Amino acid sequence: MADRFLSGVVWTDENGYARxxxxxxxxxxAPKFRFELIPERPNIRARLVADLPADELTIYTDVPPAKVAWTAIPLRTRATPTATKGRRQR
Structure with missing residues (x-):
């Protein structure tokens, strides 16, 4: 499981947007993130409409105003294999 990196709670405005x-x-x-959005009420859908590199998130909900918890989780990059060229294997 990835570590939680940054999180918060925001209210969307009367048009359904929050920055x-x-x-x-x-x-x-961390160069890449996965974002989790959890609306306070189950009948509300929230989605991310803008994110990095703008240094801000723009969240939209289909039922405004709405309270949304958000979490930014860094994606781990895969390590590249160590080069073995020129090494003798035993």
Missing amino acids: VPLPPYLRRT
Whole structure:
């Protein structure tokens, strides 16, 4: 399971949008993220309409105004295999 990296709660406006400013160091810390959005009520759908590299999230809900919990989870990159060219295997 990935570690939680950054999270918060936001209310969408009367049009269903909310902007979440993110700290400028976030992109340098991890290049890619997965975002989880959890609306307070189960009958509301929330989706991410803009994210990094704009250094902010824009969240939209189909029933405004709505309270939405969000979490940014860094995606781990796969390590590249160590080069073995020129090494003798025993």
